[in-house]
Amino acid sequence: MSQIILQASPWALFIGRFHPVLVHLPIGFLLIAAFLEIGRRTGKVAVSEGTVSFILFWSAISATIACIAGYLLSLGGGYDADLLSDHMWQGIGVAVFAWIAWLVKSDRFQRVIPYSSMIYLPAFAIATLLLLSAGHDGGSLTHGEEYLTQYTPEPFRSLAGMSPAKETITEIKPLADVNQALVYKDVVQPILEMRCVQCHNESKQKGDLRMDQLALLVKGGEGGPAFIAGKSAESDMIKRCLLPENDDDHMPPKGKPQLTADQITLISWWIDQGAPADKKVAELTISEQVKPALAALGTSGTGNAATKSAVSAIQNVKVPAADEKDLAALKKAGLIVNALAQDQNLLEVSAVNAPDFTDKDMALLAPVAQQIAWLKLGDTKITDAALKEMQKFKNLNKLHLEHTIVTDAGLANLKNLPLLEYINLVDTKVSDAGLKEAATFKGLRSIYVWQSAATDSAVREVSRKNSNLMVVNGFNEAAVAEFLKAGDTTAIKAKSKAP
Structure with missing residues (x-):
């Protein structure tokens, strides 16, 4: 079977993705065999x-299987060629020398070839050393070449002749003067380094795309350009961010830290302005939707509005821990429960795996109402009745209702939630009246109404009157038609939703 056929085979990639699991077997077997051999020869362990x-045999078997799976995984591409080789x-x-060590260790082979026992220890040692080296390179392929040594402290770093440690971006530092940035x-590069470069760098190039340098980002990857200057709605990197998180084409991948609504807005704005490399914020046209996102980048010295938008309303909220029995009941119902911050006891509850969740199931959430900060009920069977129950969720900060049948009447029940900052209403029955009502919610910063009953004119009106509220209307029908006409490589689902 040729490599091209294997690359196109879902079976090859399916089996290949078991490599990270399978590769731990030869590691365990070989190391156990090495320790037993040392213990046996020093008289510390009584083992035959x-x-x-027997252990060497299974290390050879598992190493061979891991090699096959690793090769199939490599066909998916996106790895540094030299490091992969x-x-x-x-x-x-590892597999070859493990087989040799096992063969010369067996009585049958020793009887056939004299002095074969002399080969045993060198073969065993080489297999073990190659195992350690292969493990290091495997980690470098997955996480980057400096993964193992990235956090080496001083003075060991200097003694080893290593370059000074690179600063890892975990948060975007406030800008003293946003207009002159x-x-x-x-603005854009720190977002990419924090959310995208881990998988798109010199040593790991998923989709043959690098995002650690602007020139390489412009060049694009195997799917073509990452973005089209002046057209964010037609840019692949933006469309992928707006796909459902469980979509295979969504970026960043599910389970990785996601871009915030403000970050997507800023990158889209940069692209729409022609993706300039050296222009300042003040030199570009700033829309009403972009103003709050830019204000959030400023320091406290830029004014109270910027400070307020830069700090989440739930940052200092602390509640008692939820009862384990209540959490168990949620998980039994198919809901995913994650802790947002251990010291605050706030929770994220998601029904992504429970599409049959209904209004009646809201009773399961009642015992943890004060702990729920992020609630994802998109693609479920809830109605306005469920939103009425949410009046009790006083610490609710982020709410997903996309692809449900909620209406203006249900949305009105959320008006008195003091910490609510984000609502996703994509593909719902919410109309212009509901959008205008939501604009009056104290503290609301982002609302997504793509494919809802809200009209473009209402979106423009609400955006104009509420500079601190970002209203996202996503792609319109004309834009979708243009994607299809242009032969877009990213599948646009009939029910695509905003992040």
């Missing part, structure tokens, strides 16, 4: 040679 031989041959070396260097 047959036992060591080193890792592959080291893995093959360079849009790409100070």
